[in-house]
Amino acid sequence: MPEPPLAPALRPFEAVGGWTIGIVESLGRFGAFFAEALAALVTPPFKVRAFLDRINFIGYRSLLIIFLTGAFTGMVLGLQIYLTLVRFGSEAFLGPAVALSLIRELGPVLAALMVTGRAGSALTAELGIMRITEQIDAFTVMALSPMRYLVAPSILAGLITFPLMTALFDVVGIFGGYLVGVKLFGLSAGTYFGEMQTFVDLGDIMVGFWKSLSFGVIVTWVCTYKGFNVGHGAEGVARATTQAVVMSSVLILMWDYFMGSVLQ
Amino acid sequence: MIKVEGLTKSFGRQAVLRELTLEVATGTITIVIGRSGGGKSVFLKHLVGLMQPDAGRILVDGVDISRMRGRALDEIRRTYGVVFQGGALFDSMTCYDNVAFPLREKLRTPPEELTKRVEAALGQVGLEGVGAKYPAEISGGMRKRVAIARALVTEPEIVFFDEPTTGLDPVLVNTIHHLILNLHRRFRFTAVVVSHEIPEIFEIADTVAMLHEGQIVEVGPPAAIQSSTNPVVQRFIKGEPDNTL
Numbered sequence: 001m002p003e004p005p006l007a008p009a010l011r012p013f014e015a016v017g018g019w020t021i022g023i024v025e026s027l028g029r030f031g032a033f034f035a036e037a038l039a040a041l042v043t044p045p046f047k048v049r050a051f052l053d054r055i056n057f058i059g060y061r062s063l064l065i066i067f068l069t070g071a072f073t074g075m076v077l078g079l080q081i082y083l084t085l086v087r088f089g090s091e092a093f094l095g096p097a098v099a100l101s102l103i104r105e106l107g108p109v110l111a112a113l114m115v116t117g118r119a120g121s122a123l124t125a126e127l128g129i130m131r132i133t134e135q136i137d138a139f140t141v142m143a144l145s146p147m148r149y150l151v152a153p154s155i156l157a158g159l160i161t162f163p164l165m166t167a168l169f170d171v172v173g174i175f176g177g178y179l180v181g182v183k184l185f186g187l188s189a190g191t192y193f194g195e196m197q198t199f200v201d202l203g204d205i206m207v208g209f210w211k212s213l214s215f216g217v218i219v220t221w222v223c224t225y226k227g228f229n230v231g232h233g234a235e236g237v238a239r240a241t242t243q244a245v246v247m248s249s250v251l252i253l254m255w256d257y258f259m260g261s262v263l264q
Numbered sequence: 265m266i267k268v269e270g271l272t273k274s275f276g277r278q279a280v281l282r283e284l285t286l287e288v289a290t291g292t293i294t295i296v297i298g299r300s301g302g303g304k305s306v307f308l309k310h311l312v313g314l315m316q317p318d319a320g321r322i323l324v325d326g327v328d329i330s331r332m333r334g335r336a337l338d339e340i341r342r343t344y345g346v347v348f349q350g351g352a353l354f355d356s357m358t359c360y361d362n363v364a365f366p367l368r369e370k371l372r373t374p375p376e377e378l379t380k381r382v383e384a385a386l387g388q389v390g391l392e393g394v395g396a397k398y399p400a401e402i403s404g405g406m407r408k409r410v411a412i413a414r415a416l417v418t419e420p421e422i423v424f425f426d427e428p429t430t431g432l433d434p435v436l437v438n439t440i441h442h443l444i445l446n447l448h449r450r451f452r453f454t455a456v457v458v459s460h461e462i463p464e465i466f467e468i469a470d471t472v473a474m475l476h477e478g479q480i481v482e483v484g485p486p487a488a489i490q491s492s493t494n495p496v497v498q499r500f501i502k503g504e505p506d507n508t509l
Contacts, residue, residue: 143344
């Protein structure tokens, strides 16, 4: 039996209530999706071929963009930090300043943002197209779990490739800073790398490592979820892809602040 | 036997299925006809467990699958083959790998037997030699036939066809229908076909069920449906224009 119409004065409350319930439901679905993916990740049969394919898709194919952005980020850091430090006669600290900025902060964040733009969006679009062309339903009706074949391998690949790509970003970035500081401004290579060894310790590297690991989970989780729950048609795929990139990027920056506060 | 009792489904305020009741006898071809947007595909999605009804039951050999989830439902699905409207072939795989996929992943078929069965399945749908091609490299009709080969390669007991001839020319429509009929004669599966290809479907159906406004309004052998006095059935068969539009 249809419900009687609500008094006009109560309608705003109904709207707020409906909106809140919608948000809570979405968060619940988002969490349940991750729990289901984790269950598929830790229980056999393991889909090694699908996992290797995802390593290639998320990691290997992102190498060029990581290399380019890492190099130029390091060069920009080298340039700006040198020009600042030289005012105080402290240019000897260029190496540790570049390295700490990259290892603790910029490496994990920028590498994650770059991979989100390149691989995360493609992951959402690919799964979205599979959803609207009923390819995901085809897995289900074959009594095969699409989570096991499509989502769990992506999340595991994210866990492994994000720290590796962050490490590459850091190394290339430090070399970019070296090119500017040593080759362009004439700082000695010994000073650049020697001071780095003094000021950068394992704790700094672990901060970057934990950040990149968590970003790998966030990006693959958000992007596969959005692809799985795409709307109708090409417009639905386009919207899901945009949402996946925006949501992943915002979550990366928010989580980065949280991790930065916790892992001091 | 598949027995559907009082199946009801709504999306928001729109009732798509309204206490739908139908019986599908084992080993027969039952074709569900009805206008586009009338709930045929939604009905089929309930039968294969992709949707859960608001009310009603779906009994497959006496087992109610309408509330089933997880492994129990997967056990039932192991006896299924499904041909989706657009084929739903995996883009990233060749036609051979598409057909081999359920054998490899579902039945763990050994490699030497797998090759024989995949080649035989592609041969049965007249597609020898296209195994190496990707779905994007073949025509729509060929894709439908690869989808049929993939659905039948595991020798399922029940096969569901969701508008298997949509978008094909009349020659291909007849080709696909006769392919379904020939494969049915050979493997004796129970077939549920959702279609609106009139009058071609009357040649291959054992039973025709007319779905209208969420209910089965007429069901019977093709001859009985063709001679039905129900105006809804007659309008659909004759393709009379809808004056309400």
